[in-house]
Amino acid sequence: xxxxxxxxxxxxxxxxxxxxxxxxxxxxxxxxxxxxxxxxxxxxxxxxxxxxxxxxxxxxxxxxxxxxxxxxxxxxxxxxxxxxxxxxxxxxxxxxxxxxxxxxxxxxxxxxxxxxxxxxxxxxxxxxxxxxxxxxxxxxxxxxxxxxxxxxxxxxxxxxxxxxxxxxxxxxxxxxxxx
Amino acid sequence: xxxxxxxxxxxxxxxxxxxxxxxxxxxxxxxxxxxxxxxxxxxxxxxxxxxxxxxxxxxxxxxxxxxxxxxxxxxxxxxxxxxxxxxxxxxxxxxxxxxxxxxxxxxxxxxxxxxxxxxxxxxxxxxxxxxxxxxxxxxxxxxxxxxxxxxxxxxxxxxxxxxxxxxxxxxxxxxxxxxxxxxxxxxxxxxxxxxxxxxxxxxxxxxxxxxxxxxxxxxxxxxxxxxxxxxxxxxxxxxxxxxxxxxxxxxxxxxxxxxxxxxxxxxxxxxxxxxxxxxxxxxxxxxxxxxxxxxxxxxxxxxxxxxxxxxxxxxxxxxxxxxxxxxxxxxxxxxxxxxxxxxxxxxxxxxxxxxxxx
Numbered sequence: 347x348x349x350x351x352x353x354x355x356x357x358x359x360x361x362x363x364x365x366x367x368x369x370x371x372x373x374x375x376x377x378x379x380x381x382x383x384x385x386x387x388x389x390x391x392x393x394x395x396x397x398x399x400x401x402x403x404x405x406x407x408x409x410x411x412x413x414x415x416x417x418x419x420x421x422x423x424x425x426x427x428x429x430x431x432x433x434x435x436x437x438x439x440x441x442x443x444x445x446x447x448x449x450x451x452x453x454x455x456x457x458x459x460x461x462x463x464x465x466x467x468x469x470x471x472x473x474x475x476x477x478x479x480x481x482x483x484x485x486x487x488x489x490x491x492x493x494x495x496x497x498x499x500x501x502x503x504x505x506x507x508x509x510x511x512x513x514x515x516x517x518x519x520x521x522x523x524x525x
Numbered sequence: 526x527x528x529x530x531x532x533x534x535x536x537x538x539x540x541x542x543x544x545x546x547x548x549x550x551x552x553x554x555x556x557x558x559x560x561x562x563x564x565x566x567x568x569x570x571x572x573x574x575x576x577x578x579x580x581x582x583x584x585x586x587x588x589x590x591x592x593x594x595x596x597x598x599x600x601x602x603x604x605x606x607x608x609x610x611x612x613x614x615x616x617x618x619x620x621x622x623x624x625x626x627x628x629x630x631x632x633x634x635x636x637x638x639x640x641x642x643x644x645x646x647x648x649x650x651x652x653x654x655x656x657x658x659x660x661x662x663x664x665x666x667x668x669x670x671x672x673x674x675x676x677x678x679x680x681x682x683x684x685x686x687x688x689x690x691x692x693x694x695x696x697x698x699x700x701x702x703x704x705x706x707x708x709x710x711x712x713x714x715x716x717x718x719x720x721x722x723x724x725x726x727x728x729x730x731x732x733x734x735x736x737x738x739x740x741x742x743x744x745x746x747x748x749x750x751x752x753x754x755x756x757x758x759x760x761x762x763x764x765x766x767x768x769x770x771x772x773x774x775x776x777x778x779x780x781x782x783x784x785x786x787x788x789x790x791x792x793x794x795x796x797x798x799x800x801x802x803x804x805x806x807x808x809x810x811x812x813x814x815x816x817x818x819x820x821x822x823x824x825x826x827x828x829x830x831x832x833x834x835x836x837x838x839x840x841x842x843x844x845x846x847x848x849x850x851x852x853x854x855x856x857x858x859x860x861x862x863x864x865x866x867x868x869x870x871x872x873x874x875x876x877x878x879x880x881x882x883x
Contacts, residue, residue, distance in 0.1 A: 377555035510533065
């Protein structure tokens with residue numbers, strides 16, 4: 347597929363925006379779910395698991411695609427430390443998208459819970475162990491909050507490129523450049 | 526943008542506004558700002574405040590004993606639900622007997638819930654978790670009333686009894702609690718875990734092969750005839766009387782219960798566990814539970830499980846009873862707390878170990 351060298355692959359762009367919505371939704375569902383014993387709790391829980399697994403499936407498609415198709419070069423006038431931060435933050439974003447659903451799945455396995463997603467029973471990926479469960483349950487929350495902070499930083503940086511620097515970085519992930 | 530120019534204020538403000546809005550939104554979703562909502566942790570804390578804090582144990586029904594056995598389905602249940610557990614066959618069961626209350630060292634001589642929890646596993650990997658009590662009704666219908674009851678009934682350190690200044694207005698506002706109390710006062714208190722009927726408490730939705738959905742409450746009816754404890758002499762009962770009786774009984778032979786599925790009549794209340802279904806009801810006997818072995822919690826498989834009654838197989842789903850979601854969340858919070866505190870030896874296991882060492 348031909349594309350402008352300054353743009354991300356169109357399929358990557360589609361996956362990016364789809365997953366951006368899903369990841370943000372998951373964060374709101376997650377914190378909402380743990381903060382209420384009210385009637386919304388079962389509904390939120392019923393969304394949290396399948397969406398989490400869907401994110402895992404999508405990131406496992408997206409990551410190889412990203413590695414194969416690459417990313418457009420960052421603007422030449424961007425200071426090297428900022429380039430480094432940009433690259434590191436993307437590694438962390440991908441790592442979080444892979445880790446969060448896996449930790450959730452592993453945590454349920456260690457807690458002795460059946461992992462049922464859309465009526466399908468997934469196999470446990472860790473043995474039933476209460477101490478491991480407690481550790482992963484904690485990690486799931488802490489990483490989620492760090493992930494949220496990372497997403498905010500990523501979003502702010504993207505808007506900075508799009509609104510202030512106007513250097514085409516934001517456009518490389520949205521409408522793309524005209525050929 | 527050339528480096529010497531100042532960044533446009535409006536753009537900076539917009540970026541700040543986006544980040545702030547998302548953060549505030551998340552704080553609102555998480556209940557940090559906005560109207561107060563009762564979390565599972567609030568309920569667990571109310572239970573701790575009421576019954577004492579015992580790290581490593583369940584916040585409710587802390588005193589327990591594991592058991593194992595099997596459920597033999599006769600196939601009749603398939604008339605009501607496609608759940609694999611109703612197809613003819615025998616399925617392994619892990620369970621737990623317990624007494625109400627948060628004190629794992631409490632005496633058995635209390636007029637509280639005698640409870641049975643089960644995990645029923647079918648070969649397709651699905652689980653049906655149940656947490657049942659020996660009463661067909663529950664004292665409260667929703668989570669605010671449950672927390673209110675815990676707070677109102679917290680023993681006053683001076684008298685060891687609930688403070689009437691709190692309890693009286695609570696009961697006045699909750700006649701269902703008074704009704705439950707008079708039921709408990711009159712009802713037989715089983716003198717064995719083996720001769721009690723255990724009720725699902727809440728109604729559930731059963732879906733059959735044709736897609737028809739019905740509300741169902743179920744009960745496990747014992748083969749052993751019901752006999753009661755003398756409520757006037759509960760204080761004289763040895764601390765682990767019920768648990769030791771069950772251990773001794775099981776050493777002699779298995780205990781059995783028949784699973785009855787009771788279908789709601791039109792007009793039956795399905796979203797309030799405080800209301801019993803009375804009069805004739807269609808009832809389906811789905812099979813027999815056989816308990817073959819008991820184990821102290823540190824040796825059994827029940828201690829590190831959360832008997833969340835909303836973990837259900839395909840063919841059964843929660844009703845619109847708000848108590849079900851509240852139970853699910855509260856059990857989860859209690860499970861998280863004790864998981865973090867580390868598993869502790871069971872009180873009964875310790876007592877038995879002490880006696881065997883003597």
